Amino acid sequence: MTPRETVMKALEGGKSDRVPVSLFGGGMWSIKDSGTTFKDLSLNAGKMTDMLVSLSGKLLCDIVYAGSGYNNFHAAALGGGIKFREIGAPDLESHIVATEEDILKLDLSKIDTEAVINTVKNALRETKARIGKEYLVTMTAWGPYTLGARFVGEETMMKATFKKPEFVLKVVDFATNLLIHLYEPVVSDGTLELLSIADPTASGDLISKKQFEKFALPYLKKLTDWAKSKNVHTLVHICGNTTDRLDLFPRTGASCISLDHKTDIAKAKEVLHGKMCFAGNVDPVHIMLQGSVKDVEDASRRVIQTAGTDGGFILMPGCDIPPTVPYENIQKFIQVAREWKL
Amino acid sequence: MATEERRKEILETLKNAVIQYDEDAAKEFSQMALDEGMDANDAIFNGLVSGMEEVGRLFEAQEYFVPELLMCADALYVGLDILKPHVKQLDLGIRGSVVIGTVEGDVHDIGKNIVKMMFDVAGFQVYDLGKDVPLDKFVEEHMKTHSDLVCLSAMMTTTMVGMKKVIDDLKAKNPDVKIMIGGAPVSQDIAEKWGADGYSPDATNALKDAINMISSLKKMKEEAEAKKGS
Numbered sequence: 001m002t003p004r005e006t007v008m009k010a011l012e013g014g015k016s017d018r019v020p021v022s023l024f025g026g027g028m029w030s031i032k033d034s035g036t037t038f039k040d041l042s043l044n045a046g047k048m049t050d051m052l053v054s055l056s057g058k059l060l061c062d063i064v065y066a067g068s069g070y071n072n073f074h075a076a077a078l079g080g081g082i083k084f085r086e087i088g089a090p091d092l093e094s095h096i097v098a099t100e101e102d103i104l105k106l107d108l109s110k111i112d113t114e115a116v117i118n119t120v121k122n123a124l125r126e127t128k129a130r131i132g133k134e135y136l137v138t139m140t141a142w143g144p145y146t147l148g149a150r151f152v153g154e155e156t157m158m159k160a161t162f163k164k165p166e167f168v169l170k171v172v173d174f175a176t177n178l179l180i181h182l183y184e185p186v187v188s189d190g191t192l193e194l195l196s197i198a199d200p201t202a203s204g205d206l207i208s209k210k211q212f213e214k215f216a217l218p219y220l221k222k223l224t225d226w227a228k229s230k231n232v233h234t235l236v237h238i239c240g241n242t243t244d245r246l247d248l249f250p251r252t253g254a255s256c257i258s259l260d261h262k263t264d265i266a267k268a269k270e271v272l273h274g275k276m277c278f279a280g281n282v283d284p285v286h287i288m289l290q291g292s293v294k295d296v297e298d299a300s301r302r303v304i305q306t307a308g309t310d311g312g313f314i315l316m317p318g319c320d321i322p323p324t325v326p327y328e329n330i331q332k333f334i335q336v337a338r339e340w341k342l
Numbered sequence: 343m344a345t346e347e348r349r350k351e352i353l354e355t356l357k358n359a360v361i362q363y364d365e366d367a368a369k370e371f372s373q374m375a376l377d378e379g380m381d382a383n384d385a386i387f388n389g390l391v392s393g394m395e396e397v398g399r400l401f402e403a404q405e406y407f408v409p410e411l412l413m414c415a416d417a418l419y420v421g422l423d424i425l426k427p428h429v430k431q432l433d434l435g436i437r438g439s440v441v442i443g444t445v446e447g448d449v450h451d452i453g454k455n456i457v458k459m460m461f462d463v464a465g466f467q468v469y470d471l472g473k474d475v476p477l478d479k480f481v482e483e484h485m486k487t488h489s490d491l492v493c494l495s496a497m498m499t500t501t502m503v504g505m506k507k508v509i510d511d512l513k514a515k516n517p518d519v520k521i522m523i524g525g526a527p528v529s530q531d532i533a534e535k536w537g538a539d540g541y542s543p544d545a546t547n548a549l550k551d552a553i554n555m556i557s558s559l560k561k562m563k564e565e566a567e568a569k570k571g572s
Contacts, residue, residue, distance in 0.1 A: 091449055159409065161409050205407075205408075208407045208409075285502070285527050286531070289503075290531075319527075322503050
């Protein structure tokens with residue numbers, strides 16, 4: 001089986017010939033490792049493609065993520081502006097939605113002409129053409145709740161969940177429409193088989209189960225319903241400890257839920273196995289960054305042993321990794337899964 | 343003057359106003375406390391802050407999350423705005439100064455703002471650098487203000503590594519400075535490994551730690567001066 005087939009099998013809940021394995025995103029690490037910058041690649045699809053292809057050969061990660069670290073351009077395209085920086089991914093300069101009227105003023109078609117978004121899409125297409133038979137190539141975006149909060153401002157949005165809940169629902173719905181609009185061209189032309197969504201503002205450490213159910217879940221569902229109607233898989237990452245709400249994840253409709261290292265992976269297996277694919281959850285800081293190669297090996301084995309021996313599972317770090325994680329640690333992380341026959 | 347019974351009633355209402363994030367009640371009863379001749383310190387610490395302590399407990403118990411915390415903080419501030427001008431000396435027995443901010447690359451400042459609020463309430467001099475703060479700025483501001491404490495926050499696994507550089511630079515310039523770090527990806531062992539003096543999982547603990555650190559700093563200074571004197 002190719003790495004691509006290995007992941008596809010897991011996404012469908014099945015058992016591959018070995019444990020599928022991938023980073024989640026990894027944009028900052030990749031850009032640092034390649035000695036380039038977010039700005040440098042932002043308008044150069046050829047260079048972005050070369051980075052994705054060469055890193056794929058170096059990391060042997062089953063999933064290749066185009067656009068990791070560029071997610072804020074999706075909100076910036078509609079106004080708000082972008083700030084590049086020396087350290088860290090490009091950020092949104094300002095929050096542009098304060099009222100329901102502000103939502104109506106936003107023009108989704110601006111997504112189609114934004115130069116950096118198009119660079120990522122072109123890099124996605126080229127990468128897919130070059131290594132798409134071997135690896136599963138995806139494109140990243142924020143989840144609906146997180147993207148909505150980018151428009152409004154995280155703190156303001158969180159207060160608005162109490163003060164103006166109807167407004168929040170409208171913003172998150174708009175963000176969902178934006179995501180569908182964003183992905184539509186690369187889904188329709190057959191490039192994408194998998195959408196990769198991170199919803200960090202809907203973290204189990206930030207919002208309650210009740211709020212997740214009301215403000216995040218229905219819109220993840222709307223997005224995954226659309227993806228399903230196009231025969232495309234969805235990978236959704238939720239940060240923080242989500243042990244208390246694992247039972248809600250099958251209702252997101254996602255093909256796979258990627259779990260934070262704080263989530264109880266044994267419990268996740270118990271609740272999710274047979275219902276949906278799940279991924280996780282080696283500690284990205286304590287183990288991947290600070291641990292020895294042996295620590296990485298032990299932790300990866302432990303996670304697989306607990307959650308990954310019956311299929312429907314992908315070994316991943318519990319979140320995106322810091323840019324300073326040693327290459328040897330990633331290598332070992334990937335190797336453990338690649339050598340684990342099922 | 344309010345009777346003891348009335349005092350208790352007002353304090354209880356202020357406490358509950360914060361817990362139930364009821365800004366109207368916080369406003370109404372803070373004013374009522376003043377009108378009825380209550381001591382503003384009493385209303386703040388035994389009413390509003392006592393409510394915030396309960397909020398901290400609810401947060402630890404995962405009954406409250408960040409949106410609830412932000413709402414409670416708003417109610418607290420509404421009351422504080424009314425009561426603070428009438429406070430003669432807002433003091434927990436120790437005064438300190440602190441430079442605080444979220445490190446470069448990170449625009450998440452919810453946690454930092456809650457910690458800042460706790461320092462405010464306790465009467466600290468707070469120099470808030472905001473979010474996405476260039477790493478050199480922490481050193482610069484500390485040297486300018488001679489703050490007792492520098493607090494660094496990061497919420498992302500990808501940005502937290504900037505903290506280490508700030509800690510190294512600060513300690514190189516001033517070995518006596520106390521540094522506290524916090525944020526979702528941070529832990530006690532990272533604080534130790536990177537040479538920070540403290541790590542706090544939440545705002546209540548951050549304040550307790552800060553008071554301890556500043557107490558120990560002051561003690562060191564006093565001892566040094568006593569030595570000089572003798």
